[in-house]
Amino acid sequence: MQTRTGHEVLSLLFRCLRFGSTCCSYAGRHTTCREYCQAIFRTDSTPTVSQINAVTEYCQSHSATLLSCVSNFTKSYPIRSPLDSLYCCDRAEETHCQVACRRILRTMNTEHEIMEGLIEECGSQPLPQDPLWQCFLGSAHPPSPTEETPHPAKMDCAKLHCCSKANTSLCRDMCQEISTNWGSQTWQDFDQLCEYNPVETELINCLSDVREPCQLGCKDLHYCTNFNNRPTELFRSCNVQSDQGAMNDIKLWSNGTIKMPFMNIPVLDIRKCLPDMWKAVACSLQIKPCHSKSRGSIICKSDCVYILTQCGDRKRFHEGQTPERICELLSPMDDPERCIPLHRYLTPSSLSNNIIEEVIHPCNPNPCPSNHLCQVNRRGCVDDYHCLPYLCVPGCKLGEASEFLVQQDTRIQVPTRSGPSGCYEVCTCGPSGRLENCVDMPCVDTSKGCIVGGQRKSHGTAFRIDCHPCSCFAGETICSTRECLNYESTDEERLTFTGLPCNCPDRFVPVCASNGRSYPSACVARCMGFKDHQFSFGQCRHNNPCTNQPCQTNQRCIPKYQVCLSDTSDTSDCPQYKCVGRLATCDKNGEEPACDTDGHVHPSLCHLQQVGKVLNYMGQCQDACRTTRQVCGHNGETYETVCHAFSDRVGVDYEGYCHAVGAVSDSAPESACSLIDCPPLSAPGCQPVTPPGACCPVCASMLQILWNKEQMNTFSKVEPVTVHDVLRLLRLHVSVPQCDVFGYLSIDHELVVLISPVDQNPTPLQMEACSKEAEKISSLINHSSPTLVSHVPLSAFLTSQIHISSIQSSGGAAPSAVPPPTLSLLLGLFTAAAPALCLQ
Numbered sequence: 001m002q003t004r005t006g007h008e009v010l011s012l013l014f015r016c017l018r019f020g021s022t023c024c025s026y027a028g029r030h031t032t033c034r035e036y037c038q039a040i041f042r043t044d045s046t047p048t049v050s051q052i053n054a055v056t057e058y059c060q061s062h063s064a065t066l067l068s069c070v071s072n073f074t075k076s077y078p079i080r081s082p083l084d085s086l087y088c089c090d091r092a093e094e095t096h097c098q099v100a101c102r103r104i105l106r107t108m109n110t111e112h113e114i115m116e117g118l119i120e121e122c123g124s125q126p127l128p129q130d131p132l133w134q135c136f137l138g139s140a141h142p143p144s145p146t147e148e149t150p151h152p153a154k155m156d157c158a159k160l161h162c163c164s165k166a167n168t169s170l171c172r173d174m175c176q177e178i179s180t181n182w183g184s185q186t187w188q189d190f191d192q193l194c195e196y197n198p199v200e201t202e203l204i205n206c207l208s209d210v211r212e213p214c215q216l217g218c219k220d221l222h223y224c225t226n227f228n229n230r231p232t233e234l235f236r237s238c239n240v241q242s243d244q245g246a247m248n249d250i251k252l253w254s255n256g257t258i259k260m261p262f263m264n265i266p267v268l269d270i271r272k273c274l275p276d277m278w279k280a281v282a283c284s285l286q287i288k289p290c291h292s293k294s295r296g297s298i299i300c301k302s303d304c305v306y307i308l309t310q311c312g313d314r315k316r317f318h319e320g321q322t323p324e325r326i327c328e329l330l331s332p333m334d335d336p337e338r339c340i341p342l343h344r345y346l347t348p349s350s351l352s353n354n355i356i357e358e359v360i361h362p363c364n365p366n367p368c369p370s371n372h373l374c375q376v377n378r379r380g381c382v383d384d385y386h387c388l389p390y391l392c393v394p395g396c397k398l399g400e401a402s403e404f405l406v407q408q409d410t411r412i413q414v415p416t417r418s419g420p421s422g423c424y425e426v427c428t429c430g431p432s433g434r435l436e437n438c439v440d441m442p443c444v445d446t447s448k449g450c451i452v453g454g455q456r457k458s459h460g461t462a463f464r465i466d467c468h469p470c471s472c473f474a475g476e477t478i479c480s481t482r483e484c485l486n487y488e489s490t491d492e493e494r495l496t497f498t499g500l501p502c503n504c505p506d507r508f509v510p511v512c513a514s515n516g517r518s519y520p521s522a523c524v525a526r527c528m529g530f531k532d533h534q535f536s537f538g539q540c541r542h543n544n545p546c547t548n549q550p551c552q553t554n555q556r557c558i559p560k561y562q563v564c565l566s567d568t569s570d571t572s573d574c575p576q577y578k579c580v581g582r583l584a585t586c587d588k589n590g591e592e593p594a595c596d597t598d599g600h601v602h603p604s605l606c607h608l609q610q611v612g613k614v615l616n617y618m619g620q621c622q623d624a625c626r627t628t629r630q631v632c633g634h635n636g637e638t639y640e641t642v643c644h645a646f647s648d649r650v651g652v653d654y655e656g657y658c659h660a661v662g663a664v665s666d667s668a669p670e671s672a673c674s675l676i677d678c679p680p681l682s683a684p685g686c687q688p689v690t691p692p693g694a695c696c697p698v699c700a701s702m703l704q705i706l707w708n709k710e711q712m713n714t715f716s717k718v719e720p721v722t723v724h725d726v727l728r729l730l731r732l733h734v735s736v737p738q739c740d741v742f743g744y745l746s747i748d749h750e751l752v753v754l755i756s757p758v759d760q761n762p763t764p765l766q767m768e769a770c771s772k773e774a775e776k777i778s779s780l781i782n783h784s785s786p787t788l789v790s791h792v793p794l795s796a797f798l799t800s801q802i803h804i805s806s807i808q809s810s811g812g813a814a815p816s817a818v819p820p821p822t823l824s825l826l827l828g829l830f831t832a833a834a835p836a837l838c839l840q
Contacts, residue, residue, distance in 0.1 A: 023037055023070050026069065027063060037066060086106075087135070088132060091131040091132045093131070094122065106394065118132075155400070155401060156179045156401045156402040157179075157402060157790075158399070158786050158787075159207055159210050159402070160176065161414070162175065162207050162210065162786060164421045164446060165784075166200060167202070170193065171197065174194065175203065193262075196260075201296065205296060208288075208297065209780070209787045212236035214235065215234065215238070215364045217231045217361035218230045218235045218287065219356070220240075223244070223283070224287055226346065229351045229356050231360075231765065232768045235287050236287075238364070242286040243287070246282040247282075250270070250279060256313065263329075267308075267311050270311060273311035274310055277307050278311070281307065281342065284342065284345060285299075289344075291339075296339060296340075298330070299341075299342055301331045301333060303341065304330055305323045355763075355765060358763050361736065362735075363375070364735060372405075373393050373394075373395045375392075375732055376390060377389050377391050394431075396429035396430070397433075398412070404786070404787070406429050408430070408431065410428070410729075412790055412792065413441070413795045414435070414438075414790065422446040424440075425439060426439050426715070441714060444459075444473075445474045445475065447459070448474050450475060452465065453465075459473065460472065462798070466486055467665065468482055470799075473798065482664065483748075484667075485665075497667070498669070499665030499667065499668025500661070500668075500747070501747060502523065502524070502527035504524045506520075506661055506671070508520050508636075511538070513540075514573065515563060515565075516561060516562050516576055517563045517635070518636050519747055520661035528749060539638055542638075545557075545561075546558070552579065558579075558615060563724075565723065566716030566721055567713055582610060583610065586607050593619055593620050594615055595615075595621035596615060597614045601621045618647040619647055625642065628640045630657050631652045632652070632653045632656060633648070633653060633744070634691045635693075636658050639652075649727045651698065654678055660673050662693050663692070663693075664692045676695040676696065678695065681697065682698075683699045683757070685807045687807070688805055689701070689702045689804075691752055692748070692752060699762065701770055702774070702802070702805075703777065703801070705781065705797055705800045706798045707798055712793060712796045715792050716793075726793060727741055729791050729794055730753060733788060734773045734777075741754070753777075755771075768806070771804045774802055775802060778800040778802040781794075
């Protein structure tokens with residue numbers, strides 16, 4: 001009997017995980033009602049009275065079933081998250097039980113796992129007289145009803161990021177209220193006054209990014225079946241709940257009225273008047289297709305006008321109501337870049353089941369617990385019996401009311417709770433599952449604009465001056481340093497134009513600068529601000545940073561080549577080595593395979609060091625990389641093998657050592673690369689891109705990112721920010737295992753990011769998927785979406801230019817020449833993330 005009591009207590013502690021998805025599915029298309037409902041079940045602490053009342057008041061007109069479901073749950077009292085019971089672990093009498101208890105509450109989610117784990121590790125049954133279990137019993141009891149006091153965690157820092165995008169002070173104030181005071185009834189006013197206000201598109205899209213980020217792929221829907229088999233299209237809410245919601249909407253609309261937050265639209269019998277089109281409308285509003293560039297999820301105005309003209313019940317229209325006026329509010333745009341045409345979803349997808357398997361989406365739908373993030377498994381597996389195509393990693397919510405998660409140990413920039421717009425703090429996602437160690441950053445005056453060509457540009461606005469992408473940041477105009485030709489350039493200037501910084505000669509005599517980057521010549525390094533004492537001749541990877549024995553006697557020096565993005569007066573600001581001791585234990589969460597110089601793979605770099613081996617490169621050992629076969633990376637650095645280049649997240653330009661610098665400017669000549677033997681393209685019919693400074697075109701989509709140097713310097717005060725740090729974070733935003741991220745710092749200091757297929761001969765569908773991933777990331781940068789720019793150092797990104805590589809031919813294309821063995825391997829190394837390719 002006592003054992004059953006303990007089990008019941010823990011059952012109370014964790015049953016919300018089961019209730020939530022069931023209850024909230026009854027919200028249908030009412031996003032705000034669903035959001036309040038989901039927060040009840042996903043909150044990190046006991047839901048308060050005002051939170052429960054908010055669900056009751058906002059959802060009562062939408063779904064009595066939802067209210068009944070929530071009521072049944074709250075009668076047994078809203079329970080607490082496992083993390084809220086961490087203090088109970090201190091009550092255990094044995095030290096090993098205390099340690100095990102903390103680990104179990106942080107890593108396990110189901111009541112069965114936690115019960116079994118605690119019993120096994122602590123060696124005791126859940127008896128009420130045991131201090132440990134007594135604490136769990138006490139923590140499950142509801143607190144006595146007291147007046148609520150504001151708590152700083154009862155906010156949503158991700159949504160707060162968006163509030164500065166409001167165009168009206170009214171919506172800005174309401175946005176701040178609903179983001180900092182969870183449970184306030186301002187949501188209802190916000191829904192009516194801002195959600196469908198055409199001048200607040202940026203704000204609404206930003207909030208949508210936080211609530212329901214655009215994700216590639218849609219499948220397994222039973223009602224909205226025309227949305228299935230679309231692996232390269234973006235959707236915000238392709239799931240069972242939205243599918244059910246669309247069906248419920250059609251039933252409600254069949255009563256003759258479409259109820260909106262701010263108006264009712266009388267319609268004829270939609271079961272007889274354009275039923276397929278109404279189904280497409282309901283499914284579009286629920287599944288929410290989103291354009292990769294604008295991220296909008298509204299249907300096009302012409303479709304709206306047509307369907308209301310045909311099926312609107314004009315006899316019941318209010319005075320002055322017309323299809324055109326209604327649609328001016330609901331769907332004000334007809335730009336195919338910013339709206340969703342319904343004809344796309346009136347018929348099923350043309351793709352067969354066999355073709356759609358070319359692109360998979362391991363994290364859509366999300367298979368992980370609510371306090372974990374899903375990531376594509378690009379590491380492979382040591383145990384092929386338990387190899388999954390995804391990883392679930394612990395995360396932190398950006399406030400108790402937030403569903404937006406960030407990975408543990410990452411640094412996050414969030415708006416301050418009470419400061420003016422432009423004031424932020426940088427926090428770390430700690431092991432407790434909360435943001436910790438927050439440090440205030442210098443405030444940015446977002447009211448300051450820039451005067452460009454006699455016109456005022458607002459803070460955050462992107463524009464061009466000649467060939468330069470530019471951005472206005474707090475009154476400062478920040479532009480790229482590209483060399484340009486314009487209509488005023490003379491014939492002599494055009495003749496001598498190299499396109500390199502300061503129009504330096506295109507000779508390749510490399511130097512290694514103090515930021516860890518190799519430049520093609522001393523002229524280019526000087527042009528980019530380095531003094532003569534801040535660079536040395538030769539490529540950076542040809543220097544051995546451990547030669548001078550910089551580490552202590554009980555430590556080993558390991559070369560760690562990196563390119564830093566902050567100001568570096570000397571090499572000590574950007575160390576190219578790492579001093580390590582022999583660790584007793586290795587962190588399982590940070591495991592990434594490491595290959596030693598003997599050709600043996602280890603679960604991680606830590607394990608490799610434990611056995612005293614020497615690192616060759618990160619990743620699984622590859623037979624083709626056992627012997628040296630030099631390749632030149634896009635960054636102008638020579639690598640021993642393609643495996644070494646990929647370990648550095650750098651794509652390969654051509655085979656052999658680097659001996660040329662390619663064009664950086666679009667109008668520059670390519671004479672320097674005329675003697676380079678480029679590999680054949682990986683895909684037939686591909687329209688390739690040539691990365692700046694490289695010689696050979698590639699079938700990949702490319703981003704050229706302008707970033708704020710001063711912000712990057714601020715972020716680097718704690719530790720240097722490297723190109724590898726940036727690529728690691730961007731890689732998390734690519735959800736398709738068939739695509740991967742590579743990149744480098746260009747010689748004119750733009751960040752170049754390539755999103756390319758990993759298969760040796762990618763299909764048109766895989767190429768399209770990589771293009772959509774690139775468009776998605778570029779759009780998130782250009783719109784300063786918190787889903788991306790809340791991460792440090794991505795917060796320093798200003799604007800992104802995108803170059804898409806696509807395949808024009810459709811079917812019947814002749815197969816391309818097989819790439820050379822080494823470069824074929826380049827594409828094959830990273831297919832380990834696919835479910836069927838678990839590593840041995």
